[in-house]
Structure formats: C-alpha cells, structure tokens
Amino acid sequence: MTVRLLELPRSAKRLVVVAVDLILALFSVWFAFYLRIDRAGLPHAQQGYVYLLAPLLAFPLFVRLGLYRAIFRYTGMAALASTAKAVGLYGALFFLALMLLKLDGVPRSVGLIQPILFLLLVGASRAMARFWLAGSSVVKMGHAEGRLLIYGAGAAGVQTASALGIGRQFVLLGFIDDDPAKIGRSINGVDIMGPDDVRDAVERMAVTDILLAMPSLGRARRNAIIDSLREVPVHVRTLPGMVDLASGRVTVGDIQELDVEDLLGRAPVPPDAALLARNLSGKTVLVTGAGGSIGSELCRQIILERPVRLVLVEHNEFGLYTIHRELDGLCTEHHLPVEVVPLLASVSNLGRLREICRHHRPDTVYHAAAYKHVPLVECNPSEGVLNNVFGTLNMARAAMEGGVEYFVLVSTDKAVRPTNVMGASKRLAEMVLQALAARDAASFGILDSAPADEDGALAGDSIANRTVFAMVRFGNVLGSSGSVVPLFRRQLIKGGPLTVTHEEVTRYFMTIPEAAQLVLQAGAMAHGGEVFVLDMGRPVKIVDLAKRMIQLAGLSVRDDRNPGGDVELKITGLRPGEKLYEELLIGDNPEATAHERIMKAREDFMDWSDLAPVLVEIRQAAEANDRENIVKVLCEHVHGYEPQRSEPCDTTLVPRDDMGRPIETTAAR
Template structure:
C-alpha cells in the first residue's frame, strides 16, 4: 500500500484505469450470476462480446468525466457525484449495447450491475481516501493533537490536518453535550472533563483552539479552564482573516492575550470616527510609535484628504510611511500620505507644517512614556512631554487648527513618577489654552496600557519564555489595566470627536489584571509550569525584581469621583482641576529656566508645587544629576 501511495501521478492514473477495468468486469459478471443463478453464463460468447464492447466505453466515459484527475486523498462530495454519473453512463451504455448488438439481457441486470459498480468504483476510492488519512505509516511521524471545538471550523481544521504532514487530530473537545460521543470524520467528540485522561493517554503536547467566531469572553472562559493542563494551546486565525483569505485555517498561532483577557471590543460609532477625519487634513505627531502608528492606520480608513506623519525617528518614520503608502494604494481614493521629520520641541517647524498644509485635526501622540527612562532623563522628559505638548498646542492655535487631541495616560493620575507628572502637566496646558481662546478645540484622552506596545510586558514575557526564563515581574501584587492598540486608537478618535473644549476623556479599560497572574497564564498557554518551592520540577521561574523608580502598584484613571458617562459606553468625561493660563504660564517660565540650567532640584520643586498631585516615592533619579552629585561629594 505504501508503494502505491508513493507512486507518481501518471502511474496512479494507470492503476486507477486498470482497477476500473476490473471493477466493470466484476460488476457485469456478478450481476449476471446473481440474476441467472447459473455459472454457465461465463461460457456464453455473446455475454463476452457485450462486456468487451462495454469496457472501452466505460473507461473513455470515466476519462472524459475527469475521474482520473481527482486526487484521492482530497476526494469529496463533488467526486461522488462524478462517480454516480459515470455509473449511470456505463449502465445506460450496457442497455443500448445489448439492444443494438441484439444480445438478450434480463431487465433487472442493469439495476444490479449499477449497484455493484457504484460500490466498487465509489467505495474503493473513498476507502483509499480513508486509508490515506488514517494510515499508520503516514501518521506515525505526526504529532497527536486535540481540537477544541467540533463546529464547522474544527471540522475544517481536522480535514486540513489529516491531509497535512505535521499534526494528527485524535479527538474533538466540545462543550455542547449534543456532540459528545459522536464521531465526526472518524474522530470522536469528548467533553472537557475528558481532557486530562486524553492528554495522559496519548501524550498530548498541544491543544488546537478552533473557535474563531466565538466572543472574547467565551474564549477566555474556555482558556481559564484548560490553561493549567500543561499543554501548549494554539489557535486558528480569526474569522475575519479566514473569510478575507489573509490566513488559512491550518495557520496555527499562539493564543493572543486579548483572548485570555476576555475583553470584547465595542463596535465603533462610525459617525464619530469620521467627524474629525473624513475629507480633512490630519496630522499625527509621534506617528511611528505604538499608538501613533495605529492611529494612522485607523485614520487612513476614514479617508482624509491628507495624512501627515510627524516623527523624530527616521527609521520609525520610514517604516510607518512604507506601510501606510501600501495601505493607501489598496484602499484607493486620493489620500496623500506625507512623511515629515521633526521634533515637537521645535514650535516653528510644526507651525510651518500646519499652516502650509492647512491642517484641521492634530492627534498628539509624541511623548516619552517609559517610566524608568524618564526618571533617569528628567530634563528631556520635561522638555518633550510638557514643552513639546505646549509648542504643538500653541502651533495648532496659531495655525487655526480645528481640533487638537492629546494622548494621555493613567499614570497622570496622582503620579508617583516624572513621566506621569509631565503628562498631567500636558493636560493642564490644554485645559488652560482651551479657556484662553476659542479657535482650536482641545481635548485629551486618558487610558492605561495597550497590549503589544513597545515596553509592554506581554512581548517581554513571550521573549523570556522562549529563551527559557526566568520571567521577571517587578512585584507580586502589581496590577495594570490593558486594552488592545486598535481599540485604544478607535476610542481616541471617537473621544476626540466628542470634545467641546478642555475635555478630559477617560477610556473604560475593563477590569485590572494582576501581572503575576498574567505571567503564569502565559506560561501555562505555552505548555509549561511555574518553577517554585511548591513545584521545584517546574519549567520556568518567576523572579520579582522590585518596583522600578517611580512605579506604582496600582494605576488609576480618575483623580476624583466627578465623572460623567458620554454617549459612548466605553468613554467617560472626567472633570479635573485646572489652572488659568496666567497662573500656568508663570510656572512654565520657571520650569523652562530650570531645564535650561539643568537645575534638577528646582525642577523637582516646581513639579511638586504644580497642581498635579505629584507624590514621588524616590529621590531624584536622573543619571547625570546623580553622577554630578558623586563627583561633588
């Protein structure tokens, strides 16, 4: 059998032709014997003449119908129809030949002949397909897996894997009791309670999740119940990618953290998405960053006339510009994507750009956002986050920009670090400018961590798991809010369209996530266990490194309780303390002088005096200042 399976395509066609030659002959004589119940028919010359005339017609009909072009391992219902048609043609030919050759043929023989021929020609082909799918020779080198989900996607995945060379599905798992103990495509469906026994019995190392159409909450519930089984869990692509053809059903992926968190994105309000973008000139500062680049992708979908990418990093600008140029070409339309280098600390550069291109909407995403980095580079953090926002906002006002949206952070609430304080100062600047004038509509959108952004714990944990650990977590009790980058970008755009001037919008981040639990779940999803005192034989240890300078255990999104719900269920409006422009301007002038003189003690004093709620847990951590202190003392 193995020799036959490995033969060349022409050889297989010849074998199929010879097999059908035999099948037609056997069906003919079997029908005659069953009907006449006499072996004498084998010695009847006229019967041999009838068979000899029938054989070439039958084989030519099969060739014309394409029966020998079908690949047996992929034979399906369409091939079954072709086989049935072939049997019909051969049977009709038998009747006509007996009539024209004037050879007597009992009337029931064609019916019996058709039945035998259908069993022989069709049955043999489906038997070969089954043997190819379940052949021990073929499958002994394939890894045994379990498919979670016996729906249409699970069945398609099983079919694909049976014909592939990597995995061999030995069981379906499904929560629907109606499927339990049923056999689908030769594979038995079990309940989730049977998983531990199946894993142990068949030495399963991977479970394949086939639930592309299920909600994130449903998938999260399933993952939470099976992630402790010490098997790697892979998933098939989402339904959107499968339908669009961007991915195939057997392109298995790591389970996304979005699935694990169980957060379903709310369908966006398209009128809000378009309000500040459609047929307008839009500018994004920090366009090459995690949030900035996703903002650009979402903005491009809303068909602006021009999209200006403003970025300090040449490489980041090159990358996002190449991606968006391709996306713009695929979308069609007349949107121009313009890549411009520059720093938000150069007001004249930004104002010239905004005036030249008649910018109508600005999304200000440019900022230094990594807490430890800003703690160690205080002056640059203040310059970029506070004065960069000031210059961008003033340039927008002087260039008559209609809307200016600041991307803020949950770390601006009761900050314990310089980064959070600078972002709260940036909010105060926009609030003050909103009171000062009515030309530009300023608003800011505050949210927590985004999954997969630069510096996010998720890619860090994945890398640490791949390298064999350990996984590093700052503190066993640290928690954070998480949101996907696309959802955050969409909500920022929608919130920006709701602002009336000086608004502080807060995104609903869902439930907070304990980072140590997230690390454990990611380990389990990779088929590993935590190595600790209770489980010394585990795979990877989790090490707690201690809170970094300026880091908090718990992040907040609101300073006070004065918050109102907007028309969007995931967007709230916060009413925070603000300063008049006159009071804030005086503080900014002093802060500018302190930065110019690298007076870190003065910078710290001014940030503490500002109405930001700054409550540092550490001393001054700027590396240059610390080195100078060592030299002087």
C-alpha cells in the same frame, strides 16, 4: 512501500491509477456476467467486445472529467461526487452502446449491473487510497503533534475536525459542548462530552491540547470558558474569528495561540457612529506618531470614517512606510476616496510643523507622538522633556496658527502622581494644553529663546486661540511595543523564565482597537480643556498574568510549592521610575459622559502666565542636559511627582536579553 509510492513522479502515479481503474473495469464486467448468467470463465462469442468496450469508454471520460488530477490522500466528498458523476455518465453510455450493438450472448441487464459494480469498486479504491496514503504523513513525521479535544461541536468544530483528519497533525479524541442536546452523541464517530467531563477526559486520554472552535461566541462567555480551563494541564488554542472563516474552509494553519484579548479582554461597547464621524468624516485629519502602536490604530479607524485627507506625521522612516502601505491597502480594499499623506517630521521641529499645518490645513489633530518607555526616559530625561512637553507645545502652536478646530492629546495613566520623568512630562504636557485652552490668546516669544522684557513678560505676537484642546488618559494597551505580553510569549518559547519586576506590580490593560476607538469618541465630545479618562476595567497583577499564560500553554509554574514545574517565574526588581500601581485620576471626582466608558476628570492646572516661565526654566535645563534641575522643576510644579531615590540608571543601558540578563559586551565589561 507507501512512502516509496508517494515519492514517485506525478506521471508515474497517474499510470498506477489508470492501471487500477483498467483492472477494476475488466473485473466489474466479469463479475456482472457471473451475477447475470451464474457462470464463471472466459468470455465466449461476442462477450469479448464488452471487455474491450468498458475501458475504452471509461478512460477518456475519466481523463476529461479530471479524475486523474485529484490528490487521493486529500480526497473528500466533492471528489467522490465527481467520481460518481463520471461513472454515472459512463454507465449511461455503456448501456446505450450495448443496446445498439445487440451482441450475441450479452444480456442487456449487464449494461446496468456492470456500471453499478464499477462505481462501487472505483469509489472504494479512492476511499481506501485516502485513508492509506493520508496516514503516511504521520509515518513520515514519526508521530502526531498532540492529542486534541475540540471545544465546540458546531459548524466550525466539524470543519476543523475534517481539516485535522486530512492533516493528521493531531489525534482528535473528542468534542466538548455545553448544549445538553449534543452531549453523549457523536460526530463521525467522535464522542461529544460536557464541560464537566473535561478534566477526567484529559487525564484518561492523555490530552495535550484543547482547541476553541467557537468563533462567534461572545467575549464574556469565551473568557468564562478560558478561565474554566486554566487549571487543566493542557495547551489551549483558538480559531480565528468568523470573518476569517467566511470561506467555509478551515485548515490546521488557522489554529492560533490565544490572543491577548482572550487573556484579558472584555466585551467591547459598540461605538457611537455619529460621535466617531463628527470630527473625521469629510475632514482633513492629522495624526502625529502615526507609526506607533496607538497612532497606527488611530489611523486605521480614522480612514474608515472617510476623511478627505489623512496626514501621517512620523519621525521613524520604517514605521511611516509600514502604516502608509497598510492604509493604501485599506483604501483599495474598501474603495475609500481618502488622500493619505506620509510626512517624515519630528514634533521637536516647530518650523516643520508650521509648514505642515499651513499647507494641509488640518481640521483635527491627534497628537500621539511621545517617548513612552519609562526606564529609557528615566535615563534620558532631557530628551523626554523636549519631546513630550515641547513637542506637544510645538504641535499645539502650529495647530493654533493653522486654525485647527480640535486637538486631542493621547496621554497616560502614568501622568497621575508620577514617580518617573515620563509620567511627569506627560502631566506637564497636559497642563500646557489646559492652560492654552483657558486663554483666548497666548504669546510664545520667550519660549523661542527670544529676549524677555526686564520684568519677565513674554515677548512676541499673540496667537488667538480658536482650537478646542482635549486630553485622553488611559493605561497600558495590550500588544503594543514594549508590552509585557509579547515579552512573556518570547520567554515561553525559550522555556522561561518569565521575568516580573515585582510580585505586587499591577496594571490596567485595554486592547489597542478599543483604546483608539474611545480616543476618537472622547475627542468628539470635547468643548475645551477636558481631561478624559477611559474606563480600563479591573487592574491586573502582572504576576497573575504570567501564571495564566504559563497555564494556558499547558505548562506548570515552577516555584517552592512545585519544584518540578515547567517554567520559572523570576522577580527582577523594579526598574528606574517604575510604580507598583497606576492611577487614572489625581482627584476622586470624575464626571460621567454620554459614553459609559469615558469619564471626565477635574484636574487643577496653572494659568498660562504662570506656566510660561516654568516652561522656559525646564527647557533651559533640558537643553543643558541638567537632570537635577529637570527633576527639581517637575517636583515643584507637577502635582504628586515623587521621583524614586535610586542609583544612577547607567546600568539599565547595559544590553539585556529577554530574560533581563545583561549581555556580555566589551562596554559592559
């Protein structure tokens, strides 16, 4: 019956409500007479006019005040207040009408009793409709999605409980709070328990989900709570931050999976506003690789510092379109007078870079364009070298010719004692900038394939170096393209297995916003040739991260000790060029800086006169696609580079699914 009623047209539903209100109005008049004169029966004398007056007053007022536009199964306190207001106005008019009409056999007190009875009856009808009809969504679904505890008995938790009560997608079983003053009390009939009671409550009440409803909680405390729930067999979810809850409304749709920051994040250090703005505010800033994970976040933070112009250089058309559209939206939202210039260009095209720098005259360049995927660069070493090394050199030359003041290279921890071409190429790119920073002028003729002098000297005009070069080195960023966390999420959705290349693989992790913020501040501290190293915190074992994600999804790991577990962990073997451990320093003598999470490394490098012939040799090898000579040059001149002895990596080019399994294709067969 309930389902049939809900499926009626809107007009039919309104007629049902009007009919109910009409019956309640007549009944309340009869009951008022009964209470006043202690006699039941049909109206006599002029009492019949009262039965006519009640609906004639009530119906137009209820229509005018919108009582028939409400959806009863979503009725809340605001709707009940509107009902009370409408009945109150009706009561005043009803009493006034009886006073003026002075009908025989109608006591004046009926004008007071009937509106009170009518209010109680109409309010009760709305409340009953809410609880009766709201339950129909559960009937239609068959059952709720889960049995829930809310961690946090504050405002956000109460709002969430209210939203859950409307949606009926979860059965709310209790609140958790660590405030002793709240433990043992209840909110709307739902008990509040302490953190020590969670495990027992989960087992006793068959809880499936715990929702973190503490959007303003500090990162350290939040991580401690999440860590305490790791061994509890429930799915842990979260609400968005306070900015997203500013409207004061919480819906079931706001409930999210735990973000990567919740898994591995740390409390951010507030940025130095003056340091951030130093090379950005009122400047023309150019970002290469602007559509990538780091490049796009650099752009988001740069634009908030109000540069005059932000030049986006990106060779990926869709990536450039996406970040340009987003930045235009930020300018509109924050009323930022910034000119955003999207330019399709490759850092391999020196002429294009020169034209860009001549036309736009950037003050600061952030060079984030690079090939960073280790196995792909390992299989395509010539492209890796041409893009990472000579793309950096091209951008540096264009910057020097264009009078750029600051040039910041976004580097990687894989440049330290690399075991892969990607890391070695990034270290060689660092060495290029170190060598340029140490010279007052540099000559590049031979690097343009111009003839060299007989003694090997470099031909071509010298370029005076007034550009401050700096490099910022850090590890993996959470949620970037190619990051392991999104891969694990996709694998979890499919039921596993979660693929890890080696049980001992360990990585440093940092959130993309924190990394970009620190890059901007490090670049502002540069004087020339520095290699800055970001404090990445403690390294994380990838296998531990996988287990943690499985546990926080309310699942268990399937292994030899637990063969009946939900999700398997599969070890697939190290990929070409992959290291077990990453390092941030070649030496062990970092210097502190003014920022607690930025250090300065002392890294040896070659003079430009010695480095230039090396660049000529490796470019010739790269242009000839001579892998053997590329590796040979890198081994000779990049400190600590020890390429892994592995089979040719053609097999890594076979298409693979999220589980690491080869996809059957004609070419693969």
